[in-house]
Amino acid sequence: ELKVEQNPLFLSMQEGKNYTIYCNYSTTSDRLYWYRQDPGKSLESLFVLLSNGAVKQEGRLMASLDTKARLSTLHITAAVHDLSATYFCAVFVNSGGSNYKLTFGKGTLLTVNP
Amino acid sequence: GAVVSQHPSWVICKSGTSVKIECRSLDFQATTMFWYRQFPKQSLMLMATSNEGSKATYEQGVEKDKFLINHASLTLSTLTVTSAHPEDSSFYICSAAGTGFSYEQYFGPGTRLTVT
Numbered sequence: 482e483l484k485v486e487q488n489p490l491f492l493s494m495q496e497g498k499n500y501t502i503y504c505n506y507s508t509t510s511d512r513l514y515w516y517r518q519d520p521g522k523s524l525e526s527l528f529v530l531l532s533n534g535a536v537k538q539e540g541r542l543m544a545s546l547d548t549k550a551r552l553s554t555l556h557i558t559a560a561v562h563d564l565s566a567t568y569f570c571a572v573f574v575n576s577g578g579s580n581y582k583l584t585f586g587k588g589t590l591l592t593v594n595p
Numbered sequence: 596g597a598v599v600s601q602h603p604s605w606v607i608c609k610s611g612t613s614v615k616i617e618c619r620s621l622d623f624q625a626t627t628m629f630w631y632r633q634f635p636k637q638s639l640m641l642m643a644t645s646n647e648g649s650k651a652t653y654e655q656g657v658e659k660d661k662f663l664i665n666h667a668s669l670t671l672s673t674l675t676v677t678s679a680h681p682e683d684s685s686f687y688i689c690s691a692a693g694t695g696f697s698y699e700q701y702f703g704p705g706t707r708l709t710v711t
Contacts, residue, residue, distance in 0.1 A: 512698070522705070523688050523702050523703060523704045523705040524639075524688070524702045526701075526702075569638065573698060579626065579627055580644075580652075582629070582641055583641070584641070585639045587638045588637075588638050
């Protein structure tokens with residue numbers, strides 16, 4: 482059974498600081514997603530990482546994927562209050578044809594304080 | 596593009612009744628739809644995967660007779676919670692994937708179900 486471990490689960494940051502959220506997974510996959518969820522809302526897609534060594538950046542967020550280490554990171558640079566949300570990584574597993582699914586980590590609740 | 600809607604956005608029902616949640620892909624044909632459940636402050640748990648015209652595939656531990664999924668067309672999937680109980684209260688989120696989207700799932704806005 483695929484295990485997806487995110488850490489930390491809770492992160493309280495000061496504005497302007499940097500931090501990294503880690504996502505480890507237990508099986509082979511070459512595709513990983515990061516999502517943001519605001520309270521009471523559904524998921525907003527942030528990044529899809531499609532290959533080993535993939536790096537994507539959008540604003541203050543940068544995500545990377547190391548498929549050999551089965552590790553993805555979401556790095557936050559110079560945090561601002563608007564980044565406060567819950568962040569999920571999700572690992573893609575394809576069993577063949579139309580048999581595929583995402584397994585989500587537990588999420589990281591990020592709070593950015595002034 | 597790639598918009599997914601859900602209806603209703605929230606619903607309150609009495610214990611023992613059934614409730615149906617609709618998931619629609621508005622601007623693409625969804626060959627595969629997924630239903631997730633999310634309890635407060637927890638992650639998303641995949642309940643089932645449905646391919647158009649086929650029976651849904653349920654994840655281990657999900658009661659298929661309680662959570663009826665129908666994917667009758669390429670733009671509509673429904674989840675019916677039968678004989679709902681308070682422990683079924685949750686946030687239900689669907690996602691849809693179409694051909695040519697490289698497995699990308701587009702998420703609906705979610706439906707909050709409260710069973711009293």
